[in-house]
Amino acid sequence: MESITQLPGHxxxxxxxxxxxxxxxxxLIGVTLGTAIGVLPGIGPxxxxxxxxxxxxxxxxxxxxxxxGGIYYGAMYGGSTTSILVKMPGEAASVxxxxxxxxxxxxxxxxxxxxxxxxGSFFAGTFATFMLMLLAPALxxxxxxxGPPEYFALMMLALITVSGLSGDSTPRAVVATAFGLGxxxxxxxxxxxxxxxxxxxxxxxxxxxxxxxxxxxxxxGEVLWAAATRAQAEDSVSNIGSTRMTREDWRRSxxxxxxxxxxxxxxxxxxxxxxxxxxxxAYSAERRASRQPEKFGKGAIEGxxxxxxxxxxxxxxxxxxxxxxxxxxxxxxxxxxxAFQLYGLQPGPLLFTEKSQLxxxxxxxxxxxxxxxxxxxxxxxxxxxxxxxxxxPLLYGSVLAFSTLGVYTINHNSFDLxxxxxxxxxxxxxxxxxxxxxxxxxxxxxGPLLEQEFRKSMSISVGDPMIFLTxxxxxxxxxxxxxxxxxxxxxxxKRG
Amino acid sequence: MRCPLLLFAFALTLLSCHPTGPTPNAFPxxxxxxxxxxxxxxxxxxxxRLIQKVLISERIVGTPVEVANRxxxxxxxxxxxxxxxxxxxxxxxxxxxxxMLGAILTNHSAVSLTETVPLARLLNEYEAVAVPAxxxxxTFEELITDFRRDPERISWGGGxxxxxxxxxxxxxxxxxxxxxxxINYIAHSGGGEAAVAVMGGHVSVxxxxxxxxxPYVQSGxxxxxxxxxxxxxxxxxxxxxxxxxxSVVLANWRSVAAPPGTTDEARAWWEGALLRMRDxxxxxxxxxxxxxxxxxxxxxxFEKFLVEETLRNADTLNAIGLVPNPSRYPYTVGIxxxxxxxxxxxxxxxxxxxAISIDWAGLGLAAAVVLGYILLFEHIGYLLATTxxxxxxxxxxxxxxxxxxxxxxxxxxGSAYFVFEVVLKKGLP
Numbered sequence: 001m002e003s004i005t006q007l008p009g010h011x012x013x014x015x016x017x018x019x020x021x022x023x024x025x026x027x028l029i030g031v032t033l034g035t036a037i038g039v040l041p042g043i044g045p046x047x048x049x050x051x052x053x054x055x056x057x058x059x060x061x062x063x064x065x066x067x068x069g070g071i072y073y074g075a076m077y078g079g080s081t082t083s084i085l086v087k088m089p090g091e092a093a094s095v096x097x098x099x100x101x102x103x104x105x106x107x108x109x110x111x112x113x114x115x116x117x118x119x120g121s122f123f124a125g126t127f128a129t130f131m132l133m134l135l136a137p138a139l140x141x142x143x144x145x146x147g148p149p150e151y152f153a154l155m156m157l158a159l160i161t162v163s164g165l166s167g168d169s170t171p172r173a174v175v176a177t178a179f180g181l182g183x184x185x186x187x188x189x190x191x192x193x194x195x196x197x198x199x200x201x202x203x204x205x206x207x208x209x210x211x212x213x214x215x216x217x218x219x220x221g222e223v224l225w226a227a228a229t230r231a232q233a234e235d236s237v238s239n240i241g242s243t244r245m246t247r248e249d250w251r252r253s254x255x256x257x258x259x260x261x262x263x264x265x266x267x268x269x270x271x272x273x274x275x276x277x278x279x280x281x282a283y284s285a286e287r288r289a290s291r292q293p294e295k296f297g298k299g300a301i302e303g304x305x306x307x308x309x310x311x312x313x314x315x316x317x318x319x320x321x322x323x324x325x326x327x328x329x330x331x332x333x334x335x336x337x338x339a340f341q342l343y344g345l346q347p348g349p350l351l352f353t354e355k356s357q358l359x360x361x362x363x364x365x366x367x368x369x370x371x372x373x374x375x376x377x378x379x380x381x382x383x384x385x386x387x388x389x390x391x392x393p394l395l396y397g398s399v400l401a402f403s404t405l406g407v408y409t410i411n412h413n414s415f416d417l418x419x420x421x422x423x424x425x426x427x428x429x430x431x432x433x434x435x436x437x438x439x440x441x442x443x444x445x446x447g448p449l450l451e452q453e454f455r456k457s458m459s460i461s462v463g464d465p466m467i468f469l470t471x472x473x474x475x476x477x478x479x480x481x482x483x484x485x486x487x488x489x490x491x492x493x494k495r496g
Numbered sequence: 497m498r499c500p501l502l503l504f505a506f507a508l509t510l511l512s513c514h515p516t517g518p519t520p521n522a523f524p525x526x527x528x529x530x531x532x533x534x535x536x537x538x539x540x541x542x543x544x545r546l547i548q549k550v551l552i553s554e555r556i557v558g559t560p561v562e563v564a565n566r567x568x569x570x571x572x573x574x575x576x577x578x579x580x581x582x583x584x585x586x587x588x589x590x591x592x593x594x595x596m597l598g599a600i601l602t603n604h605s606a607v608s609l610t611e612t613v614p615l616a617r618l619l620n621e622y623e624a625v626a627v628p629a630x631x632x633x634x635t636f637e638e639l640i641t642d643f644r645r646d647p648e649r650i651s652w653g654g655g656x657x658x659x660x661x662x663x664x665x666x667x668x669x670x671x672x673x674x675x676x677x678x679i680n681y682i683a684h685s686g687g688g689e690a691a692v693a694v695m696g697g698h699v700s701v702x703x704x705x706x707x708x709x710x711p712y713v714q715s716g717x718x719x720x721x722x723x724x725x726x727x728x729x730x731x732x733x734x735x736x737x738x739x740x741x742x743s744v745v746l747a748n749w750r751s752v753a754a755p756p757g758t759t760d761e762a763r764a765w766w767e768g769a770l771l772r773m774r775d776x777x778x779x780x781x782x783x784x785x786x787x788x789x790x791x792x793x794x795x796x797x798f799e800k801f802l803v804e805e806t807l808r809n810a811d812t813l814n815a816i817g818l819v820p821n822p823s824r825y826p827y828t829v830g831i832x833x834x835x836x837x838x839x840x841x842x843x844x845x846x847x848x849x850x851a852i853s854i855d856w857a858g859l860g861l862a863a864a865v866v867l868g869y870i871l872l873f874e875h876i877g878y879l880l881a882t883t884x885x886x887x888x889x890x891x892x893x894x895x896x897x898x899x900x901x902x903x904x905x906x907x908x909x910g911s912a913y914f915v916f917e918v919v920l921k922k923g924l925p
Contacts, residue, residue, distance in 0.1 A: 143692070
């Protein structure tokens with residue numbers, strides 16, 4: 001990446017590498033596996049790559065990384081499927097998708113939701129790869145300029161977005177958020193090493209996993225809800241509807257893909273933020289940009305398009321610090337970093353010059369993966385929606401089986417399942433009293449980050465809170481967050 | 497043509513059931529598992545995978561070798577599972593290191609290392625102290641001068657609280673004559689995150705494994721000030737901490753342990769296998785690549801070392817008294833939750849009621865079935881429990897076709913079992 005003029009040449013050799021039959025085949029294996037494990041809850045791309053590592057020792061590193069890249073992108077495609085169809089998020093980054101995605105499925109628009117997720121993922125993945133190719137070294141300084149105060153400000157901004165998830169009642173949303181923040185306290189405090197709210201149970205020391213919480217709150221909660229309302233349930237077979245997007249769907253989706261990709265990519269670059277935060281931010285931005293914000297949470301296609309674009313773009317974004325700096329920005333890139341080291345390679349600025357065939361082969365293969373994934377996932381839409389033809393009692397029984405299995409395989413710990421059950425029961429009662437669940441998940445994701453970044457900042461400044469305002473990036477984000485808060489309180493009071 | 501062969505092997509691994517052909521009696525007679533009590537990508541995981549790689553590539557082990565990750569609580573969660581689930585079955589070995597000693601103490605772990613059978617210490621990793629490339633500190637002495645003058649102004653970035661990085665900072669402070677409560681240590685969840693904080697200039701100085709941060713020094717973003725080893729590294733002019741006059745040496749070792757109930761035969765096999773691995777050229781190259789010191793030690797010498805090291809570590813931890821710095825955050829959240837509930841109750845007085853009429857029988861039954869499944873499936877086996885779960889749930893939700901429900905339940909639980917157990921080998925009960 002010495003200069004822009006060399007780019008076409010590099011890219012050409014990259015495509016030559018990526019399009020060799022062996023690499024193409026492993027790319028195809030990667031995207032297929034990735035899609036499959038994205039659909040299954042619990043098994044994420046990080047775990048899959050670590051399972052495959054020993055098999056790839058004999059492979060050329062370029063081929064192995066082409067497969068890993070395919071798995072990573074593929075998991076982001078697949079993650080949305082079960083979120084939309086049965087409200088069982090396969091990955092933490094597709095929790096937000098289930099808010100509007102599942103509503104769309106209930107209205108017989110599962111096909112459109114899956115299609116906008118797949119095409120949005122394609123758009124975002126390609127966009128992120130393009131940005132990665134063009135700007136990786138320059139963006140490294142952007143990533144490094146984010147210290148604890150900036151992360152704290154960003155998390156505050158994300159927390160403010162809760163106002164976009166709350167429905168009509170502000171007190172209810174605040175209760176839900178506070179509950180989520182409370183759940184986030186559970187576990188070992190990083191700064192002091194002390195256990196908090198673990199009640200002497202060792203399994204709680206590592207805190208409550210977001211996927212575990214999401215499955216409890218959504219999948220188990222949904223089954224309990226169905227059991228408690230069985231007399232009022234309508235016909236058991238859902239309406240499948242069309243599997244295509246209408247012209248109106250396209251018109252509403254593409255701006256959401258664009259915004260979601262931008263947000264996802266830039267949040268993805270930041271090693272301390274993560275894809276889940278990106279999806280919440282993208283969802284909220286979309287709601288704010290929409291002329292009909294009241295439709296969000298009731299089956300708005302933008303509410304699927306934006307977070308699905310964001311999680312794919314964030315996967316691409318997290319490749320920036322990995323390749324250009326050797327720093328993992330997500331669980332998956334952490335295992336990819338380990339894989340680099342197993343091959344005796346060291347990611348970083350030198351990688352681009354010393355192993356240019358690998359880097360450019362990988363970048364080219366990410367473009368190809370996206371095309372393969374689109375070709376794989378669009379036809380799958382028609383098959384997936386047929387799942388909804390399964391009579392509801394059996395469908396829910398299977399959801400229970402797969403979601404508990406997914407949770408169990410994360411840590412091999414049946415106590416996690418007790419947590420899932422408990423959260424499922426809690427979410428049932430929250431739903432009874434119209435307390436929204438999404439803010440609780442957001443609180444759980446953001447709480448630990450907010451607290452840690454705040455305390456790190458205060459340590460750095462030796463107790464001076466002005467650190468949040470004297471640093472320009474943090475000050476700007478905090479001002480934006482304040483403006484967003486004021487404007488959302490205003491619209492609320494106007495409506496109320 | 498290695499590729500078609502590889503592909504074939506790949507397909508075989510994906511499709512085949514458990515590898516066949518156990519030789520009766522002789523150990524090992526089934527796949528070997530290396531348990532890394534950490535997330536994929538961390539130091540212990542990396543070590544486990546390198547051991548796996550050499551054991552396979554040098555053909556030291558005839559059976560397949562797998563790595564299993566059991567993260568959480570500084571490794572103590574993995575340790576607890578290791579001594580209970582693998583008792584009397586030495587086909588699983590635990591990869592661990594010095595950090596485990598501290599984690600056992602700080603997490604009040606019910607299980608300690610004495611319950612395991614120590615096999616061998618494999619390597620020493622030394623720590624390095626680094627500053628951003630544009631830092632005003634050119635030497636370790638300059639840093640220590642400022643540290644002595646105004647300790648809180650120097651923020652140290654490193655790994656988790658109570659871990660090796662933190663202990664090194666505390667040892668430096670003690671040697672410099674400063675009380676440990678004046679250390680401004682900022683814990684990060686990993687070396688990568690800490691590296692970002694140092695490179696970005698957000699903390700004054702960082703502490704991590706020498707080999708882990710060496711690439712950042714080579715790429716010109718960081719500068720090493722000192723290393724925690726006895727002597728300088730070959731080919732690197734970075735002085736040791738001892739050269740600055742502070743008598744601090746810290747080695748972060750990694751080792752392998754077998755579960756309780758390991759037979760002498762299995763122990764001898766493991767020690768022999770690890771020794772052969774250590775003597776192989778590929779292992780020596782790995783050590784060199786990662787700047788690890790070969791500190792192989794096994795048998796009674798290693799046992800003795802472990803006992804001494806455990807005492808030493810407890811002494812250090814007590815002496816430096818890593819003072820926990822409790823946060824008011826949990827109380828803030830608790831009070832916030834109470835206040836928000838009060839707000840809700842007051843502002844929506846009279847409007848709070850359930851939106852639906854609840855079918856309590858259905859709810860209770862469903863909740864009981866799920867809870868029963870969770871508590872029982874490890875005991876009665878996955879297939880049976882899951883089939884019953886799906887079937888009962890369907891009945892509760894109003895399905896009335898017996899035969900169809902039984903069939904579907906069987907198919908679903910069977911295919912779930914196939915995917916997770918046979919293909920992915922996730923170890924279901």
